[in-house]
Structures are given as C-alpha cells and as structure tokens.
Amino acid sequence: MIKAGIIGGAGYTGGELIRVLVNHPAVELAYIHSKSNAGNPVYKVHQDLVDEANLVFTDQYSDAIDVLFLCTGHGEARKFMEAQPVASHVKVIDLSNDFRLQHQSSIGDRQFVYGLPELQREEIRQASNIANPGCFATAIQLGLLPLAKAGLLDEIYTTGITGSTGAGQGLSTTSHFSWRANNIQAYKTLTHQHLGEIGQSLLQLQGDSDIDISFVPWRGDFTRGIFISSTVHCDLPKSTIDELYQEYYQEHPFTVFCDDAIFLKQVVNTNKCVVQVEKVGAKLVIHSAIDNLLKGASGQAVQNMNLMMGLDESLGLKLKAAAF
Structure with a gap:
C-alpha cells in the first residue's frame, strides 16, 4: 500500500483528494494536516465524509509516507517546502501554482515536472516531484494540444466559465450564494495567472514563439465545473481536424473526443475532459469541459500519483458523472 499524507486538507481540493484516496485500492491515507482544524474529525469539516473517513486532522508532519500532496494556497507550498525539510524518499505533488513555470520549478535539490499526463506522461512516470496543472489551464490545454502538435496555432481567443468552488473555500463577495445566484461576471480579463503555463505547454509542442492567446474567464452560477x-x-477540413484529435487522445483514458455537442454535466464528479470541435468557414471552435476539482485539481493529482508509482493510470478514478 502507498502511504499518503496531505498538507492543507480542510479546503475544497483537500476534501476532494480525501474522497478519492479513501476509496483508492492501493493507498493508505496516513495523515491529513490542517493547523486550523488540528484535533477535529475530518467529517466535521467535510461532512459528506461522515462514516467514510475515520480520520482526525493533525498539525504534525511525518516523513513516514511515500507521497505528500500539497493542497495549500498559492505561494504557501514553496514556503512549506522551505520551512519543512521533506525526506528525499517522499514524492511530492503540489496542487498550487508555485512550481508550474520552468523558471520556478525547483527548490533545493527537488525539480518539479509539469503534471499534465496528456502532454508528458512518460516524464511523469520518471518524476519524484509534480507540479499539478491549474484548472483553467488543464481545460484550455486539452482543447488545444493536438493543434499545437500539428503546428497550427497562431492567435487563440478563449473564453471559459467556472463554478464557485474554483475560488476556494474561503468566503469572498463573489463566492457567496446571494452574489452567484442568477449572476455572471468576467474577471482577470487577459491577465489570468494560468496563461503562463498554457503558453509554456503549447510552445513545448509547437516549438516557436508566435502563439498569442487571449483569455477571458467568467464566474458562473453553479458550484463546480x-x-x-x-x-x-x-x-484544414474538419475531417482532418477530427483525425488529429482522435489520434492524439487515443491512448489517454481521461480525455474523450466527441462528435456531439458537449455539456458540463458529462464531466462533473469525474476525472474526464470532453472535447468537441466545430468549424464554420476558416474559424475552428474547440469546446472542452472538466470538473475543476477533479481533472482540474485533485483527480489529476491522483492520476499523476498512479503514474509515478507505476500503477494503472485510471486506478481509483473511474467515477460516474453526476448527470442529474
């Protein structure tokens, strides 16, 4: 059994990670760290885990594990790694944005590999440290990777809408139900923090510096996705584009290329990404959808753990969509 520890287990991504790991057939969850909840039963914070996880939050760190998941806020993972020596045998998977960009991907002797399996699965298999991709970054990249590999990207105009869980568990004006209900808003127009990792990945495949991506994210009136x-x-004709996508994703179990119109409920509560393309004249529109807490965060982190540990990539992640 793989022994796993979690740092920052009280938030949305930490809770989702616990839900996956307590049902993972090859994992023993050794401890869940939370300074603010130390001593409290886990189900007191994640109430859906009542009778599912007889665990108590701790404020103690231990190296008696095989893999450590960092579910801290952005900027906090690097601080933790600087303040807390982690034994060399412990593999680290960071769910924040602290190590995603190449010029920020190391700390001490640890070098982090960008953990998008559909981009570099073999590198992940050999890695000891993973920088888990961002949620928007995952969804956008999975829609564009086949085009980048074919060298077809130039100017990209992207819009995306996310649920309230993408803002984290801490309350703010725009995460309250009374604000979100019957409401929508653009935010971080053209400046979203995931743009750097998206551009880095696309250039890794396309190999030039001429890709220009404009991204407008939206806050949506729903909780996840x-x-x-x-x-x-x-x-190129649509038939050729379809072939590019089918070929690129044929060996990747969690990205599904669809002929029919896709929608959010196909992926909520799963580690899947569904992708569809539409073509009108010389304009190609690529739609992609994920669950931001699973394929966009904790599910992908477990997918990366499976690869790092030599397990089946899909182990513990065959989840059904919450369609109704």
Whole structure:
C-alpha cells in the first residue's frame, strides 16, 4: 500500500483528494494536516465524509509516507517546502501554482515536472516531484494540444466559465450564494495567472514563439465545473481536424473526443475532459469541459500519483458523472 499524507486538507481540493484516496485500492491515507482544524474529525469539516473517513486532522508532519500532496494556497507550498525539510524518499505533488513555470520549478535539490499526463506522461512516470496543472489551464490545454502538435496555432481567443468552488473555500463577495445566484461576471480579463503555463505547454509542442492567446474567464452560477470555448483560424477540413484529435487522445483514458455537442454535466464528479470541435468557414471552435476539482485539481493529482508509482493510470478514478 502507498502511504499518503496531505498538507492543507480542510479546503475544497483537500476534501476532494480525501474522497478519492479513501476509496483508492492501493493507498493508505496516513495523515491529513490542517493547523486550523488540528484535533477535529475530518467529517466535521467535510461532512459528506461522515462514516467514510475515520480520520482526525493533525498539525504534525511525518516523513513516514511515500507521497505528500500539497493542497495549500498559492505561494504557501514553496514556503512549506522551505520551512519543512521533506525526506528525499517522499514524492511530492503540489496542487498550487508555485512550481508550474520552468523558471520556478525547483527548490533545493527537488525539480518539479509539469503534471499534465496528456502532454508528458512518460516524464511523469520518471518524476519524484509534480507540479499539478491549474484548472483553467488543464481545460484550455486539452482543447488545444493536438493543434499545437500539428503546428497550427497562431492567435487563440478563449473564453471559459467556472463554478464557485474554483475560488476556494474561503468566503469572498463573489463566492457567496446571494452574489452567484442568477449572476455572471468576467474577471482577470487577459491577465489570468494560468496563461503562463498554457503558453509554456503549447510552445513545448509547437516549438516557436508566435502563439498569442487571449483569455477571458467568467464566474458562473453553479458550484463546480469549467467549460471552455477557444477560437482559432484553420484552413484544414474538419475531417482532418477530427483525425488529429482522435489520434492524439487515443491512448489517454481521461480525455474523450466527441462528435456531439458537449455539456458540463458529462464531466462533473469525474476525472474526464470532453472535447468537441466545430468549424464554420476558416474559424475552428474547440469546446472542452472538466470538473475543476477533479481533472482540474485533485483527480489529476491522483492520476499523476498512479503514474509515478507505476500503477494503472485510471486506478481509483473511474467515477460516474453526476448527470442529474
């Protein structure tokens, strides 16, 4: 059994990670760290886990594990790694944005590998430290990777809408029900923090510096999920584009290329990404949808753990969509 520890287990991503790991057939959850909840039963914070996880939050760290998940806020993972020596045998998977960009991907002797399996699965298998991708970044990249590999990207115009859980568990004006209900808003227009990792990955495949991506994210009136629409210029026939996507994703179990119109409920509560393309004239629109807490965070982290530990990539992640 793989022994796992979690730092920052009281938030949305920490809770989702616990839900997956307590049912993972190859994992023993050794401890769940939370300074603010030390001594409290886990189900007192994550009430849906009543009778599912007989665990208590702790404020103690231990190296008696095989893998450590960092579910801290952005900027806090690096601080933790600086303040707390982690034994060299412990593999680290960070769910924040602290190590995603290449110029920020190391700390001490640890070098982090960007953990998007559909981009670099073999590198993940050999890695000891993973920088888990961002939620918007995952959804956008999975819609564009086949085009980047074919060298077809130039200008990209992307919009995406996310549920309130994407803002984290701490309350703010725009995460309250009374604000979200019957409401929608653009935010961080053209400046979202995930743009750096998206551009880094696309250039890794396409190999030039001429990709220009404009991204407008939206806050949506729902709790979980991300729906992306990216528009690019493309002169190739749709049949050729379809073949590019089918070939690229044929060996990847969690990204599904669809002929029919996709929608958010196909992916909520799963580790899947569904992708669809539409073509009108020389304009190609790529739709992609994920659950921001699973494929966009904790599910992908477990997918990366499976790869790092030599397990089946899908182990513990065959989850059914909450369609109704």
